[in-house]
Amino acid sequence: MMGLRAGTAVFSARVVSAGLRLIGRGATTLPGRVALKIYPPLLSLLSQGQHIIVLTGTNGKTTTTHMVTDILESLGLHVITNVSGANLATGIATTMVEGLRLRRKAEKSGKKTVYVLEADEAAFAKVSGPLQPQVSVVTNLFRDQLDRYGELVHTQAFIAGGLDKSASRILLNADDSLVAALSKGREDRVVFFGMDEASMTENSVTNPGKSTLGETTADASFCPFCQTKYTYRARSFGHLGAFRCPSCGYQRQEPALSVSYRMPTPEEWADMLSGSVSVKGPSDIGFPVTLVWKGESVTVGLPIPGLHNFYNTAAAVSACVLLGEQWNEPSLNFAACANAVAQVQPAFGRMEKFRIGGKSLCLLLVKNPVGLERALSFVSQAADAGGMYLLLNSNDADGKDVSWIWDVDFESRSYPEKVFVSGERYGDMYLRLAYAGIDRNRMKARPMSACGSLVDEALSACEDGKCLYILPNYTAMLALRQILVKRYHLKDFWK
Amino acid sequence: MGDKIRLCHLYPDLLNLYGDRGNILALMRRAKLRGIAFEVEAVSIGEAFDPDRYDMVFLGGGQDAEQNILRTDFVTEKGEKIKEAVEAGKVFLCICGGYQMMGQYYEEHDGNRIECLGAIHIWTVGKKKRFIGDTAYVCDFLPDSKTLYGFENHSGRTYLGEGVKPLAKVVLGAGNNGEDGTEGALYKNVYCTYSHGSFLPKNPAMTDHLLQKALEVQKQGTYGLPPLESDAEDFARRALPTCKNY
Numbered sequence: 001m002m003g004l005r006a007g008t009a010v011f012s013a014r015v016v017s018a019g020l021r022l023i024g025r026g027a028t029t030l031p032g033r034v035a036l037k038i039y040p041p042l043l044s045l046l047s048q049g050q051h052i053i054v055l056t057g058t059n060g061k062t063t064t065t066h067m068v069t070d071i072l073e074s075l076g077l078h079v080i081t082n083v084s085g086a087n088l089a090t091g092i093a094t095t096m097v098e099g100l101r102l103r104r105k106a107e108k109s110g111k112k113t114v115y116v117l118e119a120d121e122a123a124f125a126k127v128s129g130p131l132q133p134q135v136s137v138v139t140n141l142f143r144d145q146l147d148r149y150g151e152l153v154h155t156q157a158f159i160a161g162g163l164d165k166s167a168s169r170i171l172l173n174a175d176d177s178l179v180a181a182l183s184k185g186r187e188d189r190v191v192f193f194g195m196d197e198a199s200m201t202e203n204s205v206t207n208p209g210k211s212t213l214g215e216t217t218a219d220a221s222f223c224p225f226c227q228t229k230y231t232y233r234a235r236s237f238g239h240l241g242a243f244r245c246p247s248c249g250y251q252r253q254e255p256a257l258s259v260s261y262r263m264p265t266p267e268e269w270a271d272m273l274s275g276s277v278s279v280k281g282p283s284d285i286g287f288p289v290t291l292v293w294k295g296e297s298v299t300v301g302l303p304i305p306g307l308h309n310f311y312n313t314a315a316a317v318s319a320c321v322l323l324g325e326q327w328n329e330p331s332l333n334f335a336a337c338a339n340a341v342a343q344v345q346p347a348f349g350r351m352e353k354f355r356i357g358g359k360s361l362c363l364l365l366v367k368n369p370v371g372l373e374r375a376l377s378f379v380s381q382a383a384d385a386g387g388m389y390l391l392l393n394s395n396d397a398d399g400k401d402v403s404w405i406w407d408v409d410f411e412s413r414s415y416p417e418k419v420f421v422s423g424e425r426y427g428d429m430y431l432r433l434a435y436a437g438i439d440r441n442r443m444k445a446r447p448m449s450a451c452g453s454l455v456d457e458a459l460s461a462c463e464d465g466k467c468l469y470i471l472p473n474y475t476a477m478l479a480l481r482q483i484l485v486k487r488y489h490l491k492d493f494w495k
Numbered sequence: 496m497g498d499k500i501r502l503c504h505l506y507p508d509l510l511n512l513y514g515d516r517g518n519i520l521a522l523m524r525r526a527k528l529r530g531i532a533f534e535v536e537a538v539s540i541g542e543a544f545d546p547d548r549y550d551m552v553f554l555g556g557g558q559d560a561e562q563n564i565l566r567t568d569f570v571t572e573k574g575e576k577i578k579e580a581v582e583a584g585k586v587f588l589c590i591c592g593g594y595q596m597m598g599q600y601y602e603e604h605d606g607n608r609i610e611c612l613g614a615i616h617i618w619t620v621g622k623k624k625r626f627i628g629d630t631a632y633v634c635d636f637l638p639d640s641k642t643l644y645g646f647e648n649h650s651g652r653t654y655l656g657e658g659v660k661p662l663a664k665v666v667l668g669a670g671n672n673g674e675d676g677t678e679g680a681l682y683k684n685v686y687c688t689y690s691h692g693s694f695l696p697k698n699p700a701m702t703d704h705l706l707q708k709a710l711e712v713q714k715q716g717t718y719g720l721p722p723l724e725s726d727a728e729d730f731a732r733r734a735l736p737t738c739k740n741y
Contacts, residue, residue, distance in 0.1 A: 143512070151558040221508050227564045229508070229540070400627055401648050403692020406514030427734025431696050434727040435520050447734070 386466025
């Protein structure tokens, strides 16, 4: 039973939430903030006896959360999840309060409920104890905005603190040396996911970098235990790969769930695309990935492309399988979870695609160096790319410091003929592209105030049947979406 | 044979934050567009640094954890050779953490003192509050556009000792320490600044100045750097939010 104080907290959160909705505002964090003020232990009360997966890490947590949700829902479960961005304690509390009612409704229709919660890395340390999740997932640790948490080791320490406050199973990225190091002393609880080593090698062989100077370097090249430089048998991207410390022997461990794939050659893509009229590009076809768990193997078409999404897939499927084991829920078996990957949809601003007349528009949110690197790699390989549009803002939520764009390897890729630039820091991005050798005749750069009309220009320059790829950072994406809704009469497509 | 500049990039695998790479891209671009060959060599931990090989040395900034890994190598293994290169007038560009490490010491906010190289007479005291934001400076020795634009992100307060001049005067931002209006340091041909990321790309006059210095030292005489437009750089400067006021 809920005590008076807890009851008041929940009631107040609902009143705030209703009030905010009445005035047309989003109610994703304030209700939870109010509720936690009134009754601080609210999270632990609301999470008692619940099935909970918490996901954290610097990149891919929104997409992975979304994937876990899609997989579980397609297997007939009821999922309560926090909306992207509401991943601090207040947002999670809001989600839990709203979950009370949703859960009862689902119970009436005979559905079991699972909470799938994305937690910011620092928030994870706070919510892990109260929530007592059954499964905690750490996707990866890449350098983020520098003025946010400072250094990666600090972020890693936040997460370690959170892991020790619950008894959950811990799902770690085997290929990320910083994440895998979190297994030390927690071996009994840890399960690894990762990329099949042959797929990594193949990727670096078929897509060799051709950077001539000052190669962009990895975020974690040195062993945290003895400060020796790693050697790699194979790499996938960034510092992810089959690492090994030659001095103390710390190395990547074989993952329990591995994902493998083979990037089709441009000729193979052309072949695959020629057969179908409705298919406009590689992003319209599911990417064939093979998932292996305890000797069992499933090949499935992943609807969201990109190498990083193969990792997200491996994390999502193994999170569902682990939850199934913990919960003893037979519907969450490996084959069912892996096959459900075919049902996943992109998350908010992550490879979302919209049709506008005979053309399409694809949003790829880019928040940090590795995210931008992945997005550029994807666009440069997309057969349907009819233009690229980068937007760079520098608000608090983006990080005020935009110097990281110089750490990204723009040089070793080729881009669509027309490149557009906007955002508050359009000058910085323009110069970055110019220094990467993109001729200024191919570029149009405009201030943020003109970012909407620049979409018009970019779309009219885009050939019919092709796609304009838009790569904004966080606040630029929020602003641009509102403009897109008005300009092209799109519905509230983020709901 | 045309002219050629060889740059030594110190610890690129450890000091890889804050877009330092952009500075090397800038030097390379403005050298190559003038027909001057530009080579970059990486020298990291355990690798020998031969000052005679290089016309320029670049030392950037990194995370504390990484700077701690390399400090011993930098101070004890390479230290003497680096000081030799400094005194021989080689052109150095040192940014943020690299700037601090060239100095005498770094005092952490808890009072713990970390000994640094001592190649230039400067020292740094760490404070909790970070200086983060756009900066503008005026640099007297540049020929035309004396305004430098940058971005600072540092918690160290650096002070200049005898024989070291500031690189520029602060007009926006904190600069070295937020107190004395100075930014960066200049000792012989060692150029130091807290302005990271796209410091050189947005300040082509400084890029050109460093290229010219490097060639003058190499030739032990004057060198006429061919003129070169800077349309893209000027566009980016004008687009800066700070450009209107400074």
